[in-house]
Amino acid sequence: MEQIANIFVKSIFVENMIFAYFLGMCSYLAVSKTVKTASGLGLAVIFVLLITLPVNYLLDRYVLAPGALAWINPQWAGTDLSFLSFILFIAVIAAMVQLVEMVVEKFAPALYNSLGIFLPLIAVNCAILGASLFMQERDYRNIQEVITFALGSGIGWYLAIVSIAAIREKLSYSNIPAPMRGLGIAFIITGLMGIAFMSFMGIQI
Amino acid sequence: MNKRIFLDPLFKNNPIPVLALGICSALAVTVKLEPAMVMALSVTLVTGFSSMILSLLRNTIPNRIRIIVQLVVVATLVILVDQVLKAFAWEISKQLSVFVGLIITNCIIMGRIEAFALYNKPFPSLVDGLANGLGYGIILIAVSVVRELLGSGTLMGYQVIPQQWYVANGGVYENNGLFILPPMALIILGLIVWVFNAKNAKRV
Numbered sequence: 159m160e161q162i163a164n165i166f167v168k169s170i171f172v173e174n175m176i177f178a179y180f181l182g183m184c185s186y187l188a189v190s191k192t193v194k195t196a197s198g199l200g201l202a203v204i205f206v207l208l209i210t211l212p213v214n215y216l217l218d219r220y221v222l223a224p225g226a227l228a229w230i231n232p233q234w235a236g237t238d239l240s241f242l243s244f245i246l247f248i249a250v251i252a253a254m255v256q257l258v259e260m261v262v263e264k265f266a267p268a269l270y271n272s273l274g275i276f277l278p279l280i281a282v283n284c285a286i287l288g289a290s291l292f293m294q295e296r297d298y299r300n301i302q303e304v305i306t307f308a309l310g311s312g313i314g315w316y317l318a319i320v321s322i323a324a325i326r327e328k329l330s331y332s333n334i335p336a337p338m339r340g341l342g343i344a345f346i347i348t349g350l351m352g353i354a355f356m357s358f359m360g361i362q363i
Numbered sequence: 364m365n366k367r368i369f370l371d372p373l374f375k376n377n378p379i380p381v382l383a384l385g386i387c388s389a390l391a392v393t394v395k396l397e398p399a400m401v402m403a404l405s406v407t408l409v410t411g412f413s414s415m416i417l418s419l420l421r422n423t424i425p426n427r428i429r430i431i432v433q434l435v436v437v438a439t440l441v442i443l444v445d446q447v448l449k450a451f452a453w454e455i456s457k458q459l460s461v462f463v464g465l466i467i468t469n470c471i472i473m474g475r476i477e478a479f480a481l482y483n484k485p486f487p488s489l490v491d492g493l494a495n496g497l498g499y500g501i502i503l504i505a506v507s508v509v510r511e512l513l514g515s516g517t518l519m520g521y522q523v524i525p526q527q528w529y530v531a532n533g534g535v536y537e538n539n540g541l542f543i544l545p546p547m548a549l550i551i552l553g554l555i556v557w558v559f560n561a562k563n564a565k566r567v
Contacts (some may be wrong), residue, residue: 178545183386184470241446244464245438252434284468291461337560338553345553352546 162306165298169310172359175285176318177352182285186319187344196323197316198269199280202258204312206280207289210254211308212301214247214290222246247290255280285315322348368491372498377559384470390506390548391462396519398458399507403500405444405463407493410472413437414480414492421481433476434467441466471495506551514542 175181182203189199220226222243227234258280263270280286289311298304325347334343378384392402416436417424424432445463448456456463466472475495480488511517516524516538528534541547 180386180390180545180548181465183390184384187386241442244442244445244467245435247464248434248438248467249431252431284465287468288461288465291464295461335557338557342553342556342560345549345556349546349549349553352549353544356544356546 162302165303165306166310169307170314170317171355173311174314174318174355175288175311176315176348177355179288181288182283182315185280185283186315186322186348187341190319190323190326190344193320193323193327196319200312200316200319202262202280203283203285203315204309206251206255206258206286207308207312208305209258210251210286211289211293211304213250213254215293215298215301215304217246217250218243218294243291243294248287251286251290285311318351321351368487369494372491372494373501374498377498377502378471378474378495384474386552390552391545392459393503393507393510393548394514394543395458396504396507396511398455399503400500401448401452401455402459402462403496403503405448406466406469406471406499407496409437409440409444409466410469410475410496410499411489411493413440413472414475415485415489416440417476418480418483418485418488429481433473437472438467471499502552502555505555506548509551510542510547513539514547 172178176183176186185199190196218226220229222239224238224240225235226239227237259270289308293304293307298307322344326344329343329347338346372378392398413433413436417433420432420436441464444466445456448459448463472492475492479491483491508518512523516522516529516536524536524538526532528536530537
């Protein structure tokens with residue numbers, strides 16, 4: 159239990175997808191102009207992470223990792239399919255995003271219209287694939303830990319995109335040097351927010 | 364024609380500062396110059412060859428499933444790069460960790476395929492892909508030079524700031540530890556964007 163709480167806090171604050179690893183920056187910069195759409199995209203990311211990470215974890219555990227195939231036939235204990243993990247992870251993610259897109263289009267047309275082109279872009283959102291690869295690299299022990307990690311990084315991403323959207327809404331009233339407007343100032347604010355988030359570094363439960 | 368395809372993405376339409384593509388997998392590898400250069404090279408190769416291959420296939424791919432086909436081609440190339448790095452540059456491959464895999468989701472690659480390779484012949488697509496990869500590489504290298512020089516006083520692992528300048532040896536100089544931390548990459552990039560926009564002076 160302690161371990162799970164620790165992973166949760168760590169993945170939201172200390173190892174925040176955006177401030178510590180810059181994952182998912184493309185959609186983060188493109189969709190953060192108003193709080194409403196930003197929060198929609200953030201929720202979509204949390205949702206997709208919660209679906210894809212456990213699936214990829216099971217795939218890694220029972221098919222891809224070195225010796226993972228031993229449960230089918232002990233003779234295959236020596237096989238190592240881990241070189242296939244990129245291609246299979248991205249396939250799972252693309253399929254899941256397609257599914258989410260269809261569900262959202264059917265049951266929440268308003269949200270679908272406001273997210274527009276960015277929903278398919280979640281498939282190539284680095285935060286999703288990045289979380290899967292981190293999950294593979296860090297060797298989480300069981301599926302509860304993986305789900306906690308998925309929820310935590312999703313919430314961390316959500317916090318980041320909603321807070322920058324709120325700041326950018328206010329920024330449209332301020333007097334910024336012309337070449338800095340838009341992209342430049344968004345980078346610098348993200349950097350400053352990242353420095354603020356660094357104060358969580360080293361927190362353990 | 365080809366010269367313009369090659370030069371445009373390097374400066375005028377550089378994918379990072381002007382189009383805001385491909386920032387995702389870029390910045391975490393810019394603490395040191397060496398991994399940044401390896402990353403730049405890998406991305407250039409993957410962008411170039413994936414553009415070329417998809418341009419060769421462009422008339423045979425049904426429109427509905429093109430995203431999946433693109434992802435498969437890109438992922439295959441990235442697996443090749445990853446295996447080569449693991450075999451010949453184990454140390455750097457460890458440092459880059461998951462970021463090699465994340466080349467797959469680099470928006471520059473998908474962006475160039477969608478915007479250019481699907482409508483052009485293989486050779487211009489190859490040039491366009493390589494040039495965009497290089498444009499990305501230039502920014503990556505610029506950021507990492509600043510960070511490594513100011514953060515650790517070295518370049519490619521060699522000491523550049525003379526040892527006797529340091530406080531420990533009786534000098535007045537101290538490395539700025541802030542540059543090692545991830546947020547500084549964003550701030551440097553923000554400044555680069557500023558320079559680019561001020562020079563181009565077309566975006567307000």
